[in-house]
Amino acid sequence: MIAEINTLTSYKYCQKTFQNAISCVGVGLHSGQKVNMTFCPADVDTGIVFKRIDVTDRNNLIPALYNNVSDTRLNSCISNDAGVYVSTIEHLMAALHGFGVSNAIIEVDGPEAPLLDGSALDYVTLFECAGVIEQDAPLRAVKIKKEVLFEDQKGAEVCLYPAEEGLEMDFVIDFVKSRAIGRQEYSITLTKRSFKDSIAYARTFGFAHEVEALRAMGLARGGTLENCIVVEGDKVLNPEGLRSENEFVVHKTLDAVGDLYQLGMPVIGHFCGVKSGHAHTNALLRKLMADKSAYEIVEMDAYMDELAAGRRKTA
Numbered sequence: 001m002i003a004e005i006n007t008l009t010s011y012k013y014c015q016k017t018f019q020n021a022i023s024c025v026g027v028g029l030h031s032g033q034k035v036n037m038t039f040c041p042a043d044v045d046t047g048i049v050f051k052r053i054d055v056t057d058r059n060n061l062i063p064a065l066y067n068n069v070s071d072t073r074l075n076s077c078i079s080n081d082a083g084v085y086v087s088t089i090e091h092l093m094a095a096l097h098g099f100g101v102s103n104a105i106i107e108v109d110g111p112e113a114p115l116l117d118g119s120a121l122d123y124v125t126l127f128e129c130a131g132v133i134e135q136d137a138p139l140r141a142v143k144i145k146k147e148v149l150f151e152d153q154k155g156a157e158v159c160l161y162p163a164e165e166g167l168e169m170d171f172v173i174d175f176v177k178s179r180a181i182g183r184q185e186y187s188i189t190l191t192k193r194s195f196k197d198s199i200a201y202a203r204t205f206g207f208a209h210e211v212e213a214l215r216a217m218g219l220a221r222g223g224t225l226e227n228c229i230v231v232e233g234d235k236v237l238n239p240e241g242l243r244s245e246n247e248f249v250v251h252k253t254l255d256a257v258g259d260l261y262q263l264g265m266p267v268i269g270h271f272c273g274v275k276s277g278h279a280h281t282n283a284l285l286r287k288l289m290a291d292k293s294a295y296e297i298v299e300m301d302a303y304m305d306e307l308a309a310g311r312r313k314t315a
C-alpha cells in the first residue's frame with residue numbers, strides 16, 4: 001500500500017524512487033538504434049544510475065553525474081572508466097528532476113536513450129504509471145552561495161546564482177539566421193506541476209541543412225519529423241507545426257533542467273542560459289563544483305526550517 005510506505009518516512013523533504021519498474025521502447029536520436037529502457041526502483045543514496053544490460057564483460061554501471069559527461073555534441077552523453085556510455089539522457093534526466101526522483105537504476109540495452117516523441121511527455125506518462133514514492137532518507141540539495149558564470153567566445157553564457165528556495169530558470173535564444181526561431185525568452189520556477197504543464201511537451205529541434213553533415217558525423221540518424229522539429233530557413237517543416245510559439249526556448253530550458261540534475265540532487269538557486277547548450281551547462285557545473293565557496297550541500301528539512309525561522313524573525 002502506498003499510504004503505508006509514505007508514512008514510514010520521518011522527513012518532510014525526503015528522497016524518492018519509483019514504486020514499480022516501468023519500460024519503454026524507442027529509437028535513439030543519434031544512433032538510430034532501437035533501445036529498450038526500464039526505470040527500476042533503487043535504494044536510498046543510489047542516485048540516478050544507468051545500467052547497460054547489453055554489456056556484460058565490463059563494468060556496465062554509469063552514474064548520471066556531471067563529471068561522467070564525456071560528449072556534449074548535440075546531446076548529453078555519460079560514460080564510465082570502462083568506456084561504457086549512454087547518450088542523449090537529457091530529456092529523461094529532466095523528467096526525473098521534475099518529478100523529484102532521487103534514486104533509480106535505468107536499464108538500457110543500447111548506447112542511447114530512446115528519443116520517443118522528442119519531448120519529455122512520454123516520461124511524464126511513464127513515471128505517473130510507475131508511481132513515485134517517498135523513501136526514509138533526507139533529501140539533500142546543492143545551495144548556490146555565490147554567482148558562477150561560464151561564457152564562450154561566441155556570446156553564449158550560463159550562470160548560477162543564489163536564490164532562497166527552489167530552482168528558477170531563465171533562458172534566452174537568438175537564432176539570427178532563422179526567422180522561424182528568432183529571439184525567444186522564457187522563465188519558470190521548476191516544480192513537478194510546472195514541469196508537467198509547461199516544459200515537458202517541448203520537442204527537440206534541428207535544421208534541415210545540417211542533417212547531412214550530422215549524419216556523416218554519426219549523429220541525428222534516428223531524427224525524423226515524428227520526433228524532431230525540423231527548421232528550414234524561415235519554415236517549420238513538420239506538417240502539424242509547433243506545439244507552442246516558443247517551443248524552441250522551452251525545449252532549451254528542458255535540456256538545461258536535465259543537465260542540471262547531473263549534480264545528483266536538486267539545486268537551490270537561479271539558472272540563467274543565454275544561447276547556451278549542453279557543453280556550456282556541463283562546464284558551468286564543473287566550475288561550480290570546483291569552487292567550494294560557491295555552494296554548500298544542505299539537508300532540505302533543516303534548511304527550510306531555518307529559512308522559515310529567519311522569515312519569522314524579519315516579519
Ligand SMILES: [Zn+2]
Nearest residue numbers: 090204251255
Ligand atoms: Zn533536447
